[in-house]
Amino acid sequence: MKNTIPLSLLATAVAARPGAPIRDQANVTDYDYIVVGGGTSGLVVANRLSEDASVSVLVIERGESVLNNANVTDVNGYGKAFGTEIDYAFQTTPQTFANNESATMRAAKALGGTSTINGLAYTRAEASQIDAWETVGNQGWNWTTLFPYYLKSETFEVPDEARVAAGHFAWNSEYHGESGPLHTGFAYSDTNDSYPVSMNATYKALGLSWNEDPNGGSMIGFTPYPKTIDQDLNVRWDAARAYYYPYENRTNLKVLLSTTANKVTWANTNDDSSATASGVEITAADGTVSVVTARKEVILSAGALVSPLLLELSGVGNPALLSQYGIETVVELPTVGENLQDQINNELQYQPPSNFTAAYDGGGAQLVAYPAASHVFGANESTVSEALKSQLSAYADAVAIANGNVTKASDLLDFFQLQYDLIFEKEVPYAEVLIYISSGVWGAEYWGLLPFSRGSIHISQANSTDDAVINPNYFMLDYDTELQISVAKFIREVFATEPFAALAGTETTPGFDVVSSEADEATWKDWAVNKYRSNFHPVATAAMLPKEKGGVVDSELKVYGTTNVRVVDASILPFQVCGHLVSTLYAVAERASDLIKASA
Numbered sequence: 001m002k003n004t005i006p007l008s009l010l011a012t013a014v015a016a017r018p019g020a021p022i023r024d025q026a027n028v029t030d031y032d033y034i035v036v037g038g039g040t041s042g043l044v045v046a047n048r049l050s051e052d053a054s055v056s057v058l059v060i061e062r063g064e065s066v067l068n069n070a071n072v073t074d075v076n077g078y079g080k081a082f083g084t085e086i087d088y089a090f091q092t093t094p095q096t097f098a099n100n101e102s103a104t105m106r107a108a109k110a111l112g113g114t115s116t117i118n119g120l121a122y123t124r125a126e127a128s129q130i131d132a133w134e135t136v137g138n139q140g141w142n143w144t145t146l147f148p149y150y151l152k153s154e155t156f157e158v159p160d161e162a163r164v165a166a167g168h169f170a171w172n173s174e175y176h177g178e179s180g181p182l183h184t185g186f187a188y189s190d191t192n193d194s195y196p197v198s199m200n201a202t203y204k205a206l207g208l209s210w211n212e213d214p215n216g217g218s219m220i221g222f223t224p225y226p227k228t229i230d231q232d233l234n235v236r237w238d239a240a241r242a243y244y245y246p247y248e249n250r251t252n253l254k255v256l257l258s259t260t261a262n263k264v265t266w267a268n269t270n271d272d273s274s275a276t277a278s279g280v281e282i283t284a285a286d287g288t289v290s291v292v293t294a295r296k297e298v299i300l301s302a303g304a305l306v307s308p309l310l311l312e313l314s315g316v317g318n319p320a321l322l323s324q325y326g327i328e329t330v331v332e333l334p335t336v337g338e339n340l341q342d343q344i345n346n347e348l349q350y351q352p353p354s355n356f357t358a359a360y361d362g363g364g365a366q367l368v369a370y371p372a373a374s375h376v377f378g379a380n381e382s383t384v385s386e387a388l389k390s391q392l393s394a395y396a397d398a399v400a401i402a403n404g405n406v407t408k409a410s411d412l413l414d415f416f417q418l419q420y421d422l423i424f425e426k427e428v429p430y431a432e433v434l435i436y437i438s439s440g441v442w443g444a445e446y447w448g449l450l451p452f453s454r455g456s457i458h459i460s461q462a463n464s465t466d467d468a469v470i471n472p473n474y475f476m477l478d479y480d481t482e483l484q485i486s487v488a489k490f491i492r493e494v495f496a497t498e499p500f501a502a503l504a505g506t507e508t509t510p511g512f513d514v515v516s517s518e519a520d521e522a523t524w525k526d527w528a529v530n531k532y533r534s535n536f537h538p539v540a541t542a543a544m545l546p547k548e549k550g551g552v553v554d555s556e557l558k559v560y561g562t563t564n565v566r567v568v569d570a571s572i573l574p575f576q577v578c579g580h581l582v583s584t585l586y587a588v589a590e591r592a593s594d595l596i597k598a599s600a
Contacts, residue, residue: 029290029293030056030292030295031292031295032056032057032296033056033294033297034058034280034299035060035301036261036307037059037261037306038060038063038240039112039114039303039569040112040115041585041592042059042569043113043243044153044243046059046243047243047247048590048594049593049597050252050253052597053252055600059253059254059255061257062259063110063258064086065110065240065257066108066110067240069110069116071117072117073235074236075234075236086116087109087117088105088107090104090107090468092105092470092471092472092534093469097475097476097529098529103532104533105305105470105472105536112239112244113239114582115582116236116238116240118228118536120229120236121225121227121579123214123225123368123579124214124217124579124587125219125579125584126422126426129422129577130143130146130217132418132574133574136545136549137546137549138555138574139555140555145591146588146591149587150177150215151177152587153182153242153586153590154176154177155178155181156185157183157184157231157232169186169224169366172216175215175216181243181246182237182242183230183231183241183242184227185226187229187366188234195500198499198502198503199367199494200222202494202501206375206497219579221370222368222370223369223370224366224368225367258285259282259284261280261282261302262313263281263313264279264298264310265277266278266314274562274563275562276562277294277298277562299566300566301567302569304340304570306465307567307571308336308457309337309457309468311337312458312459313464315327315329316331316559316562317331317332317334317336317458318333318335319332320334321459332561333561334406335543335552336541336552337541338403338454338541338550340456340540341451341453341454341540341575342534343448343451344448344451344475344480344528344534344535345535346531346532347444347445348444348492348495349443349507350442350505351440351441351442351506352441352503352505353503353505356505368432369432369433370431371429371430371487372428372430373423373427385420388424388479391479392417392420393413395416395477399412399453399454399477402473403454403456408549408550419575423450428449428450429449430448430450430483431446432449432578433490433491444491444495447535450575453474453476454473454476455473455474456470457469457470457538457541474529474532474534475532482521485524485525485528488524488528492517509531510527538570539570539576539581540571541571542567542572543574544573544574545574547560551574552567552572557572557592566596568588573588
């Protein structure tokens with residue numbers, strides 16, 4: 001029998017701790033480190049830096065605590081927080097290549113950041129993807145150096161013997177941590193249903209083997225994955241539960257909630273090669289504007305859709321843009337806000353046969369497929385790969401033109417060639433396919449993992465990150481459209497292959513009446529661009545790359561041209577990863593904390 005603690009009692013106990021987050025800045029003006037953003041990455045950094053009692057750390061968070069928010073805590077409640085007061089629900093510009101319609105990009109305004117509203121999935125990356133970070137010039141960033149930080153952040157909760165004996169839950173203990181702040185495990189509601197047996201056999205028939213654990217650097221296969229939960233408490237284990245609440249009584253760690261960071265302030269701006277931050281200008285909930293001082297460093301951890309905006313408001317960015325809003329250029333870095341990469345999400349749906357009933361109906365399955373391009377295309381893979389290879393130069397030119405050539409086409413071509421090699425030579429996963437049952441309907445949600453399109457995010461006013469100009473350029477390049485179409489066809493093949501075909505029923509979305517089995521690419525494209533959404537995985541808007549290749553931060557995560565400003569969040573990832581971002585962000589923030597300590 002599982003042991004549980006009522007959530008209300010847990011929340012009461014946490015709220016009663018003496019170091020509860022402060023909501024005003026009275027008598028709070030001077031700190032060693034200021035962390036802007038109390039989210040997935042920022043709370044890791046704040047926690048690790050404040051381990052040293054002689055160091056003072058301030059966290060500035062625009063949102064509130066969501067410790068007692070049922071839309072957050074529910075392990076089966078994905079989507080419940082969407083559209084509520086904690087959802088930024090960023091709106092993109094009308095997407096030129098997707099019917100000129102805007103898209104919504106979800107991110108959380110809350111202590112704990114987007115780890116409070118994400119899908120809970122804990123999957124990392126292919127080892128070769130992390131190694132590619134070093135290949136492009138980020139010394140010390142590779143799978144070997146990052147893997148220990150994945151372990152450091154995690155406490156994996158082993159399922160009880162009864163659930164293990166029933167099957168479907170699998171893991172490799174060597175791939176998981178035992179004493180980290182972040183709890184991961186398999187939810188009790190994710191019962192060992194019968195349909196994964198058929199699904200596994202079906203994928204095997206299609207050449208995709210069982211992978212007992214995707215978190216060791218090799219993700220290809222049909223595989224279980226843990227969630228960021230405490231399985232016994234049956235609650236989401238977000239960044240605040242992991243890295244803040246258990247430590248909130250530290251007298252050297254303070255959190256300002258409902259507080260907006262306006263910009264970084266500077267001690268000197270005479271030489272753009274060595275600008276030194278003095279602190280951060282903030283606005284309290286009551287509208288009071290003040291400045292908090294950083295004796296050592298300012299760390300931006302506001303996320304890929306906010307951190308680059310804060311840099312621009314602080315005078316770090318493209319002078320041509322900054323001058324439009326009367327902002328003095330402190331550091332000229334034209335690629336701030338560029339290189340935005342996100343994934344495209346589509347979904348097929350099926351109505352199961354009337355004689356099929358799932359033991360668990362709620363979309364909580366923890367089984368996912370990561371096919372390689374070879375599984376999706378079969379004998380046609382070489383034709384597809386050669387066609388893409390022939391387009392890489394044109395793609396690089398198109399992206400460079402779109403961003404005003406602030407990123408050189410020659411550098412983009414190098415990055416695209418590297419990404420091509422990952423997909424077709426090293427065979428990293430081509431897509432993620434999540435098949436689940438919810439409300440009596442099969443859902444087959446999927447996203448191509450490594451699109452080539454690149455976009456941007458920039459400020460639209462001089463004094464606020466609100467109403468930013470966000471343009472991911474979804475479907476800009478033909479490959480990204482073909483990526484979504486090819487995976488949809490692969491999913492149809494899965495649902496048509498025995499033994500799973502016996503459980504599949506009838507396709508209702510898009511349905512063969514909308515996209516027939518003989519449909520041409522134009523018909524498929526029309527469906528894909530009309531029925532997509534963001535996958536909410538934006539990265540690379542302050543990319544860790546050599547400056548001459550378009551980088552914003554160096555391999556120490558320090559902003560070029562500054563002495564003491566770093567970025568630690570999804571902004572710095574130079575490329576997409578095949579796993580869900582949260583696990584890699586925890587690991588990156590853990591390593592960043594050590595880098596900061598080492599330079600103190």
